[in-house]
Amino acid sequence: MTASPKVSIEMGVRGGGGAAVLDLEELLTTRLLVQGNSGSGKSHLLRRLLEQSAPWVQQAVIDPEGDFVTLAERYGHVVVDAERDEADLQRIAARVRRHRVSVVLNLEGLDAERQMRAAAAFLGGLFEADREMWHPVLVVVDEAQLFAPAAAGEISDEARKASLGAMTNLMCRGRKRGLAGVIATQRLAKLAKNVAAEASNFLMGRTFLDIDMARAADLLGMERRQAEMFRDLESGNFVALGPALARRPLPVRIGPVETAARSANPRLTPLPESPAAEDVHELIFTPGENEPSLPVPRRSPSVTPTAEVLAQLARSGPAASPAPAEPPPGLTPEQRQAAIDAALNEILSEKTGDFRSIATLYQDFLVRCRIRRIGGESLSLASFRRRLAAAHAGVDLAEAEAEGSPWGEVLGMAESLPEDAQGVFLSLARAAFDQRPCPSDAEVARAYGTRSPRRARRLLAYLEEQQAIVCRLDGRGRRIVAIPGPAWETEPGDPNAPESVETPEAPPAELPFG
Structure with missing residues (x-):
């Protein structure tokens, strides 16, 4: 019985000459991480990978900027507009796996939190598909640091945890379900480590910050003194390593693509001839004929940091005259410190305390301080x-x-x-x-x-x-x-x-x- 032929796609040209090929079947089991600063050619690399592999494997692209929707006309991808509720996106993802259709999830126009929620719902639908639908799917996530951030930001904890959990499932547990994660990020330092650590193939492009160069060198098994080379890489040039690419770090120049993003890099063009000052004012401050009126933008509610919320809860209480800043009469500084220590020791003596979050423990501590009538702010x-x-x-x-x-x-x-x-x-x-x-x-x-x-x-x-x-x-x-x-x-x-x-x-x- 003859073995099936190996499926390889050509990514570009090797540093020493010859074609740089990627073993597609190996990629499906070992995943890929791409890093490069803005302008390094990450999106071009992903587009080359998608175009070359389109005839061989089903694809799902998480597209935060709408750059990959142009694949639809040339390669038949279905564009899924993310302006839907999360349950609808999960159902669509399940149908995508059932019918083995390549799709682009277009997140353009959504704010950061809605992008995270939509991506989490769609990835969850792909991940939770029934076993009979576990056919190979190449799942490409551009700007992966948006969906698996290394640190909490201004996004709600619920949205961040849902998105991070979906990305972790994709990279850690997706292989058995036929999901092969390909993630691209501008900075490794901004990407959650448990997501980045699951990739076995790497394509590292131009980067300038020391911490990112050092991490790139570590992932490629290079010495720290060699990390400076990442500053000198030209756009479209990457260093490849991994079982699907090369057994030793290999310079690669990515080849041309057949489709293009809707957005283009800005180019310098001469300014128009400047009119007189009064004409400029007329152009700017006078509405033009048939000029559409734009709706007033809605302000997103600001996210209050957890520490501030807990401090507000600690200060909350029935309306009364302002409490003095000093400890209340009858409680000496030594007694106040002893009461605080007692509250802390009570928390630490509980066997389940080690497995509760810091925010939960802190709220418990504040309640115990209020029970003891400890005046002022006990501890930040x-x-x-x-x-x-x-x-x-x-x-x-x-x-x-x-x-x-x-x-x-x-x-x-x-x-x-x-x-x-x-x-x-x-x-x-x-x-x-x-x-x-x-x-x-x-x-x-x-x-x-x-x-x-x-x-x-x-x-x-x-x-x-x-x-x-x-x-x-x-x-x-x-x-x-x-x-x-x-x-x-x-x-x-x-x-x-x-x-x-x-x-x-x-x-x-x-x-x-x-």
Whole structure:
């Protein structure tokens, strides 16, 4: 029985000459990530890929700018206008998989939040299709950082989580359902890491920021000193790596395309001859004949940051005379601090506290402070997060911040990390300071607020990438974590050991807050 012929498409010209080919069948199982600053030729690359693969595989394009709708006339793609409700988009996506039709989801004209909701609904419909419809589909997402942002912005949490979840499903779990993700982004730093990490093929174009060049070099297995080359790449030139492209980093110049985007790059043209000053005023301020009247734009409601909302909730109460800024009579500063510490210790003593979000814990803390009638603002959200991280690690902030304390440098390192990683870093530092065995993956996961050892290992890799820790194994495969700077080291510990469980009869220990 003869094997089916391998399907390869030509992407352009290799750096040393010859055709640069992409193994389409391999791409369907290994996914692709494209990075390049604006003007580097990402959209041209995606268009070349779509045109060359159109006869071989069904395609679904998530198009935030309406650039790919021109594929419809030449290649028969159906353009889906995203000006629909989410349930309708899910039903359309299910029909797309059932009838194996190539489509372009046109998100042009929608604001950022509606784009995220529409993309999440459409991707969800593709993902949730019945098993008999799991035929191969090339799912191309342009400007992927809009749909899988690395950090929260002005978009509502609900829309961001729905979009990020859909993108994560596409890249992490889509392969078994026949969905092959191809994502393009202007900056790797703006793209969620768990989405970018699932790609095995890379095409890296021109970029200028050091952090993006360093990440591109890391993904391609290049040395950091070689990262400068990404600044010198011309538009349309990329460095390729991956099982579907090349086994070693390979310069590629993308070939021509048959269709074009509706938008074109702006070109300089001479200004018209300037009329007299009074004529200019007449042209600008006098309505022209048959000039249509434009509707007044509706203002989108501004999104209030979570910290501000929680602070407003803390200040809310029945109308009364303004409360004094100082603590109420009868409550000394020492008593007030003791009451705050008691509220924090109550939260930490609850077994489920580690797996609740910071926002939920902070609201619980504010309620407990109001029950104790602690006057004024007890703690800001940032201060609460910092003290909670220190408490989980068993670090006394008052002693650690004292002059000459060996913890000063460690606290400075913690503040340079993302807020959700500070508690884990301080826990590792405390174990190293006490020369205790290195925490297992399960213990690191609990400190991170999750039950997933895999996420714990990813966090440790991220901390090591940020040069906050150094991990190594001893001769028996046990892990040792070192803290650069003070040169503290943990004792060897088994990374696969189960999480230690405290004796239920033992009362919870008081945790130091300083």
